[in-house]
Each structure stands twice: as structure tokens, then as C-alpha cells.
Amino acid sequence: MKKVITYGTFDLIHHGHINILKRAKDLGDYLVVGLSSDEFNALKGKAAYHSFEERKMILEAIKYVDEVIPEHNWGQKVSDIKSNNIDLFVMGSDWEGKFDELKEHCDVVYLPRTEGISTSKIKTDLLNQQ
Numbered sequence: 316m317k318k319v320i321t322y323g324t325f326d327l328i329h330h331g332h333i334n335i336l337k338r339a340k341d342l343g344d345y346l347v348v349g350l351s352s353d354e355f356n357a358l359k360g361k362a363a364y365h366s367f368e369e370r371k372m373i374l375e376a377i378k379y380v381d382e383v384i385p386e387h388n389w390g391q392k393v394s395d396i397k398s399n400n401i402d403l404f405v406m407g408s409d410w411e412g413k414f415d416e417l418k419e420h421c422d423v424v425y426l427p428r429t430e431g432i433s434t435s436k437i438k439t440d441l442l443n444q445q
């Protein structure tokens with residue numbers, strides 16, 4: 316069984332998120348998502364609309380996602396890869412090259428981002444509609 320992992324905040328789930336989850340799952344048999352905790356989001360300078368538990372529930376309802384684990388910090392990826400027997404690490408192309416050190420432990424693939432959508436765009440567009 317080929318196990319894939321990807322990480323993110325996945326707030327206000329949109330088709331860009333679904334696209335990366337679908338493509339990541341298509342590259343293997345089992346997809347683990349490292350979901351950023353609310354505390355880690357604060358470190359990333361992000362304030363998610365949905366709490367970790369709400370974002371976890373939504374992700375677990377997506378057919379491409381097999382398992383959700385918490386992402387607490389930048390440094391846990393190697394131990395996650397080892398403890399979950401991960402074969403492939405996938406991220407969107409906005410992270411191109413940023414996680415290449417993981418190539419010592421598994422394959423690393425960056426997939427093209429879905430253009431024209433982002434959680435911050437959703438927030439901005441909704442504000443402008445008011």
C-alpha cells in the first residue's frame with residue numbers, strides 16, 4: 316500500500332483544496348493529511364475561520380482523505396513520515412523546493428496550485444460584497 320501525506324490549514328475548504336487532495340490520493344492508495352492546529356496556524360500568521368476540530372471533521376468527510384493527524388510544528392514531518400510509513404510527500408507548488416530535505420525519507424512531489432482561489436480570496440470577496 317502506497318501511503319501519501321500532505322499538510323495544510325484547509326480552512327473554508329474550496330476546490331483548490333479538493334484538487335490537491337484528489338491528485339495526492341491519485342498518486343497512492345492511502346492519504347494522510349497533517350492538519351495545522353489552531354496554535355500552529357497562529358505561528359504561521361493565519362487565523363482560521365473554522366477550529367481544528369471543525370476542519371478535521373470536514374476533511375474526514377472528503378472521500379480522498381483516509382486519515383487526519385494534527386500538525387503542531389514545522390519540524391514534525393520526518394517523524395510523521397517514519398511513524399506513518401509514508402512513501403510520498405505532496406504539497407502545492409507554492410511550496411516548491413521548500414521541503415526537498417524530505418527526499419532523504421520519501422518521494423517529494425509539488426503539484427500545481429489551482430489558480431484563482433484561496434481562503435484569503437474568499438474572505439476578501441465576501442467583504443467586498445457587503
Ligand code: C2G
Pocket residue numbers: 321322323324325326331332335351359386389405406407408409410427428429430431432433
Ligand atoms: N492549494 C492549492 N491550490 C489553491 C490553494 C491551496 O493547491 N488554490 C494547496 C496548497 O498548495 C497546500 C494545500 O492546498 O498544499 C493546503 O493549503 P493551505 O490550507 O493554505 O495550507 P498552507 O498554509 O499552505 O500550510 O507544513 C505545511 C503547511 O501546513 C502548509
